[in-house]
Amino acid sequence: MGMLASTGLVVKLVLLLLLYFSVVSWGIIFYKLLQVYRANGASERFLEFFWKAKRFDAINSQLDRFEHSPLTVLFQEGYGELRKLQEKVEEKADPNSVSTDLGGVDNIARALRRATTIEITRLEKYLTFLATTGATAPFVGLFGTVWGIMTAFEKIGQSGSASLAVVAPGIAEALIATAIGLVAAIPAVMGYNHFQHKIKVLISEMDSFSTEFLNIVQRNFAGR
Amino acid sequence: MKTAFTRNYPGPGGMLAISLVCHLVVFLVIVNWHFLPEFHQDETPVTYVDMVTLPVASPQSGMPAPPAPAETKAPAAPAPAPPAPAKPAMALPTKPAAKTPPAKPKAQTEAQQKEAEDKAFNERMAKMQQKAEERRQAAVLDALKKRGSSRTGMPGATGNQAGSDYSSYLQSRLRDALKQVIATQTKAPQVIATITVSPDGSIDYRVEKGSGDPFFDDAVQRAVALAGKTLVPPPNHTQYKRVFRFMPEGVK
Numbered sequence: 001m002g003m004l005a006s007t008g009l010v011v012k013l014v015l016l017l018l019l020y021f022s023v024v025s026w027g028i029i030f031y032k033l034l035q036v037y038r039a040n041g042a043s044e045r046f047l048e049f050f051w052k053a054k055r056f057d058a059i060n061s062q063l064d065r066f067e068h069s070p071l072t073v074l075f076q077e078g079y080g081e082l083r084k085l086q087e088k089v090e091e092k093a094d095p096n097s098v099s100t101d102l103g104g105v106d107n108i109a110r111a112l113r114r115a116t117t118i119e120i121t122r123l124e125k126y127l128t129f130l131a132t133t134g135a136t137a138p139f140v141g142l143f144g145t146v147w148g149i150m151t152a153f154e155k156i157g158q159s160g161s162a163s164l165a166v167v168a169p170g171i172a173e174a175l176i177a178t179a180i181g182l183v184a185a186i187p188a189v190m191g192y193n194h195f196q197h198k199i200k201v202l203i204s205e206m207d208s209f210s211t212e213f214l215n216i217v218q219r220n221f222a223g224r
Numbered sequence: 225m226k227t228a229f230t231r232n233y234p235g236p237g238g239m240l241a242i243s244l245v246c247h248l249v250v251f252l253v254i255v256n257w258h259f260l261p262e263f264h265q266d267e268t269p270v271t272y273v274d275m276v277t278l279p280v281a282s283p284q285s286g287m288p289a290p291p292a293p294a295e296t297k298a299p300a301a302p303a304p305a306p307p308a309p310a311k312p313a314m315a316l317p318t319k320p321a322a323k324t325p326p327a328k329p330k331a332q333t334e335a336q337q338k339e340a341e342d343k344a345f346n347e348r349m350a351k352m353q354q355k356a357e358e359r360r361q362a363a364v365l366d367a368l369k370k371r372g373s374s375r376t377g378m379p380g381a382t383g384n385q386a387g388s389d390y391s392s393y394l395q396s397r398l399r400d401a402l403k404q405v406i407a408t409q410t411k412a413p414q415v416i417a418t419i420t421v422s423p424d425g426s427i428d429y430r431v432e433k434g435s436g437d438p439f440f441d442d443a444v445q446r447a448v449a450l451a452g453k454t455l456v457p458p459p460n461h462t463q464y465k466r467v468f469r470f471m472p473e474g475v476k
Contacts, residue, residue: 022247023240023243023244024240025243026243026246027239027240027243027244028236029243031238031239126236
């Protein structure tokens, strides 16, 4: 404690900044762990339920059970667009007009793409902070160390003694900044890489689900 | 029907609070368990000391003077071994002088006998101590000779003084003489010659291997002759003989 208290103002500010980086990084890591864990679990259960169910409206009524899955968002968007198309068809006299209009499937595909993009954005939210922390925290710590060593040398010059007992404490105090910078950066980089991989897996799941949904729509609705 | 755009996702606020608590716990653990090294400013004043080597007037100045045989009670143990060659002998604490037994008014036989025995004992011990002292002085002198061999051969030296040997002395004389008469024609000439100094101080030399440079060979011959003019005879009236290598850089 005394070692931290004896550092200069600039080094203290650097340490506070690094503490902020570390606190927020770990907060994001905890948040993303929970988010990705829930999303994976809910997606698995939703897919199982999706392939067992016979009707879209039955699936739509049970979506609250899979609240954290991004696939439910895709299903909602696709099903919502399908319903709009059906309502439009029902308004017209000829009920077979949808079967010859391929633009209806394109509308659903666009809705699914948009929902996928929104879910990717939601999943990747706050990850940029982890990347920023991983990239900049060591340099911020290095800046604190350089500043601390400059101050330490200045004090050594004023004291007029170059013994190890005078030189070592100042340098050790300055090196704390680099150590804390690394402590903040290492988990951030590890977390960023881990979540990037997990989100990539979820994106591929969403793409697969979109394709399957469009196939089902085209198979069951476009031929009427 | 719910859409993705109306779904309300929880933010990371709760996790940030958990993270803050974790950091506080880690900080308190580090502080309380003294994981960080503590440095205390050294407040003791700095003292500067100049290290100087004072010249010694005489290397034997620290030696104890030989005690007077009659006045000093000799120690029971013999004199200590000679000191290390590099150091002059340390002054030994002088023993308090033994008081001679006062003459008693009554001349008793036993007292006289005891006095005679003491006197004889003192004389014996004084002789032993004197011998030990001579041995020690000889050892110190020998050590000084050995020590001085690396820097002997100074101009003006005779080779018989303490701290020098005749080989270095002769080498120095030859080197000085060669510097005065040197002349070369080739790049790195070298003459190997056996120098013989007779007990009366006359010098003789025989070339073992010439340099091939007539100028340098002649210079070596003249240097030996020049050095022989002021040469001191070898110690103990013996003949001195050694092989020297003459080069423009010096004599080895």
